[in-house]
Amino acid sequence: MPINEIVFDYVPDFDKIVESENDMELKSSYVVENLRGDVVQTHVNWKWAKDSPINVSVLNTHLINDEQMDSLKDAILSMDEITLDDFSLHKGPKGSTSVYNSGWQGAVTQIGDNTLYVPPSTFNIFESDIAEGSIVILLESGSHPDGYTGYTKNTVDNNEILKSYVTIYDVDSLSASQLNTIIMHEFGHVLGLAHSTDPEDLMYPVIKTDYPYISECNVDALEALYNGNTRTTVVCEK
Numbered sequence: 205m206p207i208n209e210i211v212f213d214y215v216p217d218f219d220k221i222v223e224s225e226n227d228m229e230l231k232s233s234y235v236v237e238n239l240r241g242d243v244v245q246t247h248v249n250w251k252w253a254k255d256s257p258i259n260v261s262v263l264n265t266h267l268i269n270d271e272q273m274d275s276l277k278d279a280i281l282s283m284d285e286i287t288l289d290d291f292s293l294h295k296g297p298k299g300s301t302s303v304y305n306s307g308w309q310g311a312v313t314q315i316g317d318n319t320l321y322v323p324p325s326t327f328n329i330f331e332s333d334i335a336e337g338s339i340v341i342l343l344e345s346g347s348h349p350d351g352y353t354g355y356t357k358n359t360v361d362n363n364e365i366l367k368s369y370v371t372i373y374d375v376d377s378l379s380a381s382q383l384n385t386i387i388m389h390e391f392g393h394v395l396g397l398a399h400s401t402d403p404e405d406l407m408y409p410v411i412k413t414d415y416p417y418i419s420e421c422n423v424d425a426l427e428a429l430y431n432g433n434t435r436t437t438v439v440c441e442k
């Protein structure tokens with residue numbers, strides 16, 4: 205059975221999302237910085253207050269339509285679970301299945317209340333003209349000089365994430381499902397996850413959009429991260 209690892213270390217490489225229908229590639233990147241702007245390589249998470257909502261401001265929403273905005277929100281807020289066949293994902297024999305989440309609020313709820321540190325679990329998403337709230341999503345119509353579509357920067361102090369900035373470039377050229385996928389990937393970084401070594405995983409640097417959902421392995425990695433796990437990887441059984 206293939207081994208799936210979530211690597212928590214900062215990995216300074218490129219993310220790509222491959223859209224199989226039209227071969228469109230969406231590249232993204234992320235960085236974790238301390239307050240001075242130095243790049244850090246460590247295990248960082250939010251140390252959030254229990255039951256406290258986290259504010260997520262979305263800037264330049266005039267660049268996207270209602271369908272895109274709904275798909276952006278879904279990637280964060282959805283509580284839906286999706287059962288997929290392991291065989292088609294090369295994770296198990298025919299007939300075995302795994303449960304996936306289609307939004308991070310649902311995924312965070314999965315890990316329960318007993319972790320050492322508290323992840324944000326209620327996301328208050330609102331449109332804004334200024335970068336307010338602990339999480340900022342900046343929508344841009346222009347291109348990044350290096351061709352990124354998504355970019356996440358976490359500002360940290362003492363291994364605690366204080367603020368997250370997600371920028372989506374060329375947003376007006378993204379389909380609703382592409383925007384959903386890239387927001388779902390970037391929010392994995394927002395919550396503190398790095399990349400998976402499993403090519404089928406949402407957090408793999410090259411994302412195929414066939415199954416862009418949050419896996420049980422992603423949830424396990426999130427739980428380990430918020431338990432202050434000092435191991436660099438989580439090895440999943442499938």
Ligand SMILES: [Zn+2]
Nearest residue numbers: 219233234409
């Ligand atoms: Zn990434």
